[in-house]
Amino acid sequence: MADVTPPPRPRRRSRCRSDRGRDDRGQLFLVAALTLAVLFVGLALLLNTAIYTENLATRNTDPGTDPSIGYRATAEESARELLRRENANNTGDPAKDYGYPTVSDWYVGSVGDWSNGTGLHAARHARVASVSVDATEHGTRIEQSNxxxxxxxxxxxxxxxxxxxxxxxxxxxxxxxxxxxxxxxxxxxxxxxxxxxxxxxxxxxxxxxxxxxxxxxxxxxxxxxxxxxxxxxxxxxxxxxxxxxxxxxxxxxxxxxxxxxxxxxxxxxxxxxxxxxxxxxxxxxxxxxxxxxxxxxxxxxxxxxxxxxxSPFITAVVYDATVTITYESTDVYYRATIRLAPEEL
Known part of the structure; x- marks a missing residue:
């Protein structure tokens, strides 16, 4: 009679401890890599936020103030240069004609002419701009040219x-x-x-x-x-x-x-x-x-x-001057009083 008993099943090989250890270490490496990636992304986002915040903080939030600042700088330098030129061009005796009152009047007039010209340009843009001389101080240039x-x-x-x-x-x-x-x-x-x-x-x-x-x-x-x-x-x-x-x-x-x-x-x-x-x-x-x-x-x-x-001679000069700069538009009103001395740079 034939033997119909099924053949015995092969025994399943059990995993050793060393294989399980390698799997655990691989999972740890994967978790660590994911954690580092998340940290790097977070750090990048934090740096981008800081840079963006700094850019916002340094921006001029009021564009209307730019023309006033530019006018003040131009007016101050022009008034200073006019003071240099009037002093250099005057050769009069301080006690005679073309003395101090004359060079002071020349300076006041020169600043006024400059103010009128720039004021007309500003008016075309619906703005008011001016610079005026408030006071001048008598000075004397002592010189020997021989x-x-x-x-x-x-x-x-x-x-x-x-x-x-x-x-x-x-x-x-x-x-x-x-x-x-x-x-x-x-x-x-x-x-x-x-x-x-x-x-x-x-x-x-x-x-x-x-x-x-x-x-x-x-x-x-x-x-x-x-x-x-x-x-x-x-x-x-x-x-x-x-x-x-x-x-x-x-x-x-x-x-x-x-x-x-x-x-x-x-x-x-x-x-x-x-x-x-x-x-x-x-x-x-x-x-x-x-x-x-x-x-x-x-x-x-x-x-x-x-x-x-x-021999040495003397001429009248303006030692220093005080001027007021004014700028006004629909957005800003600016006014500053400054002292000018031509050689104090």
Whole structure:
């Protein structure tokens, strides 16, 4: 009889522990990767939100203010430039015709003409724009333009006071190399030419000479204040040396010693007396601007004749001015009052 018993089933192979471990680690890696991806996406969204918020914060939310800001900047620069030009063009004696009242009137008129022109343009766009001069201060430019003359006054005095009780700025010299005496910064011997600025609180002395320690022709500038020697700047060369106290430079190169004189960065020394000492030991040209003060009598020659021809002279200038800038449109009203001084930049 045939055997119809079914064959035995093969035994199912059971999974070992090592296989189950590999599956668990794979699932952990997958979960970690998904978690990192979510974090990176979230971080990107956060950075984008921060950048967008910063852009919104820095945007001008009121476009109507842009024309007023632009007009203020243009009006201020134009009024400052007109002040420079009127001062430069005026050559009149402060005590005579074309003196201070004239240059002040010229400046007021020039600003008014500029305001009328720009105001007409603004009116075509339904806006009101103007700039007006509220006040001006009397000033005096002291100058010597004869490059072959010593720095003495019109009578030939070597020690003399240019002005007293004034504010001073825009101080510049062009000194001939052959006119200065030999000296050095350690002794300052041989009586070199010096400029003294004294405001009753502080004193600055600026010495100009040919430094014997450097050899060759040069012009050196040394600064001494109430505490002692500050420093020296030496610039060699055969051309005249341009000493600019206002911006603290010699021949266009920065002079740190001179920068200590420039109060506020513009050599605007207040309530001072300005004097030259040993002025026969230096020659060339110079220019400085002072506010209204005293000490001008008998030191200058504005006629340019006789034995004093070519000596220092004075002209009237506007030392500073106060102007008001106004701009009005349907969106904004802007008004500002500012002080302008041409060399305080």
């Amino acid at each position: 490059a072959s003359r010593a720095f003495t006054n019109r009578s030939g005095a070597a020690d003399w006071t240019l002005a007293t009780g004034i504010d001073v700025r825009d101080v510049r010299f062009t000194v001939a190399h052959g006119s200065v005496v030999a000296s050095n910064d350690s002794a300052l011997a041989n009586d070199p030419f010096r400029v003294e600025l004294d405001n009753s609180t502080d004193t600055w002395k600026l010495y100009v000479y040919d430094d014997i320690d450097t050899g060759g022709d040069d012009v050196s500038v040394a600064v001494v204040n109430d505490t002692g020697f500050v420093g020296e700047c030496t610039r060699p060369g055969s051309s005249p040396a341009a000493i600019d106290v206002s911006n603290g430079s010699v021949n266009g190169t920065a002079c740190p010693a001179l920068e200590t004189v420039a109060l506020g960065g513009d050599a605007n020394v207040e309530d001072s007396d300005v004097s030259f000492v040993n002025a026969d030991h230096a020659g060339g040209t110079y220019e400085l601007t002072v506010s209204s003060g005293s000490g001008f009598t008998n030191f200058y020659d504005n006629d340019g004749t006789g034995p004093s021809q070519g």
